[in-house]
Amino acid sequence: MSRLLFWLALICLVGFAIRSKIREAQKRQQQYHQPPQGTAGGASPAAGAARQQATAEAETMLQCAHCGVFYPASETVQARGRDYCSAAHAAMPSA
Incomplete structure (x- = not known):
């Protein structure tokens, strides 16, 4: 038992x-x-401001004409009217 x-x-x-x-x-x-409730997408006003600041600080991404990698626009190397991710790729002859 x-x-x-x-x-x-x-x-x-x-x-x-x-x-x-x-x-x-x-x-x-x-x-x-469940969708968030409240202001700024359900977060506090401070979190909404932080999200807006992060969006404002987002940088445009470009694609390298040689290898196709995406990189920030501030790091671009321009040559022959095209954008490259590095000086080495810009120096390579285009095919």
Whole structure:
């Protein structure tokens, strides 16, 4: 009889643990899919200002005419009317 009670208790504990994990996953999923509430995309006004500042500081990206890599516009090397990621690529003859 004690073995039966042990197995029943073990099954109940495993069942409760599984239910707990499922509920936790559902809450996380609801929070992930739920649109933020409040100002500035659901964040505080300070976070909204920080997001706007980061957007204002974002730099234009250009693509190297030789290798195709994207790089910040401030690092461009121009030659023959094209943009290159490095002086080495700018110096290479175009094919």
